[in-house]
Amino acid sequence: MDGQTRRKEMIRMLLEATKPLSGTALANAFGISRQVVVQDIALLRAEGYDLLATARGYILNQEAGNMVSRVILVQHTADQIEDELNTIVDNGGRVRNVIVSHSVYGDLTGDLMLKTRRDVKGFVEKVKHNEAALLSILTAGMHMHTIEATTEEDLDVIEEELKEKGYLV
Known part of the structure; x- marks a missing residue:
């Protein structure tokens, strides 16, 4: 899976999540390191997504x-x-x-x-x-x-x- 496809899937997961998703959970879901998750989150923020890193994990702020x-x-x-x-x-x-x-x-x-x-x-x-x-x-x-x-x-x-x-x- 290429990076762009992975990031689209991350957004889908965050949209459907009922609770924050940890960096470890995202890394495991895609078979990548937490460092790559952090980089993907930064790229998604640059695209305009309001992603928050909380103590419990990542949240897509839709409100x-x-x-x-x-x-x-x-x-x-x-x-x-x-x-x-x-x-x-x-x-x-x-x-x-x-x-x-x-x-x-x-x-x-x-x-x-x-x-x-x-x-x-x-x-x-x-x-x-x-x-x-x-x-x-x-x-x-x-x-x-x-x-x-x-x-x-x-x-x-x-x-x-x-x-x-x-x-x-």
């Missing part, structure tokens, strides 16, 4: 055109992360990413794509299980999220809830 987004600045402790993220998803939002502005490295971004409480729980459990440091540890808990929702009003409600809880900076 991007139907959503409005906003970057918010928040600060909280590590113990409050689940409440912060649940506040967003409970009010109809999606947490696209986390961003920290580092004085040396500039903006560091991690794709999250959290839409439900189950997504949030899975993320929090994965952080705990892997004893992973949160990006916000670099900035004393201060970080940004790109949040998405179907309407600006939903984003306003999310911001108001975060403000009431003391998370919004």
